[in-house]
Amino acid sequence: MLLATWQRCVDHLRDELPSQQFNTWIRPLQAEASNNGLTLRAPNRFVQEWVKDKFYTRISELVHRHTDGEQVGIFLEVGSRQSARPAVVASAVGDRVAQQPAGQHHQRIFEEDRPSAASAIHMPMSSGAHLSLVEPPDSGGRLAGDALNSDQLADSELKNALAGKSFNGGNQGKRSGRNMELIIEGKLRHKGSLNRENTFDNFIEGKSNQLARAAALQVADNPGGAYNPLFIYGGVGLGKTHLMHAIGNFMLARKPNAKVVYLHSETFVATMVTALQLNAINEFKRYYRSVDALLIDDIQFFAGKERSQEEFFHTFNALLEGGQQIILTSDRYHKEINGLEERLKSRFGWGLSVAVEPPELETRAAILINKAAQSNIELPGDAAMFIAQRLRSHVRELEGALKKVIVHANFVGRKIDLDLVREALRDLFALHEKLVSIDNIQRSVAEYYKIKMSDMLSKRRNRSVARPRQIAMCLAKELTNHSLPEIGDAFGGRDHTTVLHACKQIKKLRGDSQDLAEDYNNLLRALTT
Numbered sequence: 001m002l003l004a005t006w007q008r009c010v011d012h013l014r015d016e017l018p019s020q021q022f023n024t025w026i027r028p029l030q031a032e033a034s035n036n037g038l039t040l041r042a043p044n045r046f047v048q049e050w051v052k053d054k055f056y057t058r059i060s061e062l063v064h065r066h067t068d069g070e071q072v073g074i075f076l077e078v079g080s081r082q083s084a085r086p087a088v089v090a091s092a093v094g095d096r097v098a099q100q101p102a103g104q105h106h107q108r109i110f111e112e113d114r115p116s117a118a119s120a121i122h123m124p125m126s127s128g129a130h131l132s133l134v135e136p137p138d139s140g141g142r143l144a145g146d147a148l149n150s151d152q153l154a155d156s157e158l159k160n161a162l163a164g165k166s167f168n169g170g171n172q173g174k175r176s177g178r179n180m181e182l183i184i185e186g187k188l189r190h191k192g193s194l195n196r197e198n199t200f201d202n203f204i205e206g207k208s209n210q211l212a213r214a215a216a217l218q219v220a221d222n223p224g225g226a227y228n229p230l231f232i233y234g235g236v237g238l239g240k241t242h243l244m245h246a247i248g249n250f251m252l253a254r255k256p257n258a259k260v261v262y263l264h265s266e267t268f269v270a271t272m273v274t275a276l277q278l279n280a281i282n283e284f285k286r287y288y289r290s291v292d293a294l295l296i297d298d299i300q301f302f303a304g305k306e307r308s309q310e311e312f313f314h315t316f317n318a319l320l321e322g323g324q325q326i327i328l329t330s331d332r333y334h335k336e337i338n339g340l341e342e343r344l345k346s347r348f349g350w351g352l353s354v355a356v357e358p359p360e361l362e363t364r365a366a367i368l369i370n371k372a373a374q375s376n377i378e379l380p381g382d383a384a385m386f387i388a389q390r391l392r393s394h395v396r397e398l399e400g401a402l403k404k405v406i407v408h409a410n411f412v413g414r415k416i417d418l419d420l421v422r423e424a425l426r427d428l429f430a431l432h433e434k435l436v437s438i439d440n441i442q443r444s445v446a447e448y449y450k451i452k453m454s455d456m457l458s459k460r461r462n463r464s465v466a467r468p469r470q471i472a473m474c475l476a477k478e479l480t481n482h483s484l485p486e487i488g489d490a491f492g493g494r495d496h497t498t499v500l501h502a503c504k505q506i507k508k509l510r511g512d513s514q515d516l517a518e519d520y521n522n523l524l525r526a527l528t529t
């Protein structure tokens, strides 16, 4: 019953909050109902405190509303459901919180999940119950690092490695860059070091990345502390790798001798395969376990690579136990990485998980101006806006466009202004017109009507979101080659008849309402010019 109530609160919060905030703070909360009330478990103290400060009042209001005013205690703890033990007993107002030593669970630490709570504070709440804040004890646990044999390696992993295929793929090339170093220790060559150009100073902050940046700064300031691992996730080209390097650079600026190792997950796999071939797996283990911070990019590439996951699992445990910082990026939330072992998924959530979202218009323009300034080029505001309005999906695309503009300006020997930008990017924008995507349409419509992108996919039916959603469906039908079922799918798995109905409805309304017709035409123009 209480769990159903919590689910309703979650639905409310999903609608109310920007998706990034929802994903970072509300989504990781695990609910548990008991006679005492509702216990919400946060993955770490950072999330717990943030939820307490920013969302607690709203959560209690919603719980209150959905239980028809019944007095329900809401407890906010650190931990996860699997590991939850009755470590905290909270009763009536003003009671102290009883604690149970966590030591008895240590044996399970690396088999199951985090140990249970060891220290707690609590505070009275308006509803008459009280809020408990529980901190996990220092982790302890056993380290199991069995060596692997090359014949244990999954066939495809080995074949790919030997063929040098996926390991030298696009992503890795992109990251190798001019700052890559080759460290040779014993038989192994360890590729990968920090890109010194990616710092906090040149990372432009906006609503879309504010939380991720704040979390990254916290970790940089206190590596190996409470937020270990730091898991940064989000779509392509949104600055995850940049933030990861920024943390490493910050650590090195403070402590130049720190051993900060950055690598793409595929490089980890490739090096491990080489180590197995050269009979140097112990050297491999020693190297990765000796770091102060291990930064692994695009961890989703571990999916389906069982032996690599096994090895990483042991490295992960060893680092965490040694208080060394782990930073991971992924294109999706850890629980959503298919083909990743459950024990890794759960560990990735032990620290802090933060999302980066596509930057909003002003941030996109600011990034362009800043990137131009880094090359000592002045990009006028209207020219930056012009590009930012048309390229909405990710920052790498903006960088590409800026490079084209700079090359064109050098070629024709003119100063960069709006006309020059138009000229330089004519082909790119023409291509975009042809390639207008459903995602782009959804974003534009959401931006236009000032609703959340998540509303495009949500089940909410209020007119304020349902109408823009119908307009977006109709535009998708008009501007793309996608079929009705594909469009329905892209709008939160709706049926093709819903799309058809939306198109008919909007067609009729465009005839009936001048305002709506104007909105529709504005959007059409913005998406196609």
Ligand SMILES: Nc1ncnc2c1ncn2[C@@H]1O[C@H](COP(=O)(O)OP(=O)(O)OP(=O)(O)O)[C@@H](O)[C@H]1O
Pocket: 198, 202, 203, 204, 205, 209, 234, 235, 236, 237, 238, 239, 240, 241, 242, 243, 298, 329, 331, 367, 395, 396, 399
């Ligand atoms: N907020 C920002 N401020 C300045 N530069 C940014 C910002 N976000 C991204 N960039 C730049 O955009 C480019 C792509 O970013 P990055 O490589 O970090 O993306 P990513 O999220 O790791 O993508 P992928 O998933 O493809 O690995 C980099 O050059 C980075 O410096």
